[in-house]
Amino acid sequence: MSSTRDIDALIEMMAKLPGLGPRSARRAVLHLIRKRAQLFTPLADLMHTVAASARECLNCANVGTSDICDICASEKRANGQLCVVEDVADLWAMERAGVFKGRYHVLGGTLSALDAIGPDELRIPKLVDRVTTEDITEVILALNATVDGQTTAHYIADQLEDRVTLTSLAQGVPIGGELDYLDDGTITAALNARKKL
Secondary structure, three states: OOOOHHHHHHHHHHOOOOOOOHHHHHHHHHHHHHOHHHHHHHHHHHHHHHHHHOEEOOOOOOEEOOOOOHHHHOHHHOOOEEEEEOOHHHHHHHHHHOOOOOEEEEOOOOOEOOOOEOHHHOOHHHHHHHHHHOOOOEEEEOOOOOHHHHHHHHHHHHHHOOOOEEEEOOOOOOOOOOHHHOOHHHHHHHHHOOEEO
16 A cells, blocks of 8 residues: 555545646645644635535525625625626635625526536526616626627527616727636736626
8 A cells, every 4th residue: 555645635635626737736735744833734624614615696696605796795785787797706706806796696607518518507597687686787707808708798688688788898808718717907907998798
C-alpha cells in the first residue's frame, strides 16, 4: 500500500477544479501540507462547514447559506429591475462591479440544441413566473456574448414580449466574452450602456 495514497487522491481531486491541472494541483497540495496549521486545517474546516450549509436561493438560485439569499431578502434591492445571468459566477461578477442595485435571476446555463438543453432544463419558466408575480418593470439580459447566450436572450425576449421592458448589456462585452473574466470597469460600462431589445 502506498504511503502517499491519500495525498495522491487529494491531488487528483484538486486537479478536477477549474483552472487547476495535475501540476498546479500538486503544487497547491504541497503548499497546503507545508502550511498545515495556517492554511490546510482552517481550509478543511471551512470546506466542511460550507459543504454542510451551502444551498441555492429558492428565489434566484444564487448560492448562500440560507433558503433566500441576502440580495433577494433586501427590500432595497426590490427596485423593479431583474438582471438575468447564466450562472452564479456571472452574478458574483456583476456584484463585484457594484453598480447594479436590483435583484437577479440565475438561469443555470444557456439553451443548447447540441447538448439537449431546452427551456425546461433552465430556470426560464421560473423567470416568466417571477415577472408575472413580482413587481418587475425591467429585465436586463446579462448573458454571455456567445451563440448560445444570444439564442437564449432571443428566446427569453420572445417569452417576455409586451410584459416588461427588456434590455441587454451593451458596449464593453466582447463577442465570445464571458462576464466572469471581465474587469469591473468593463462590466460597469456595459451595464450603464444597456439597450432595449
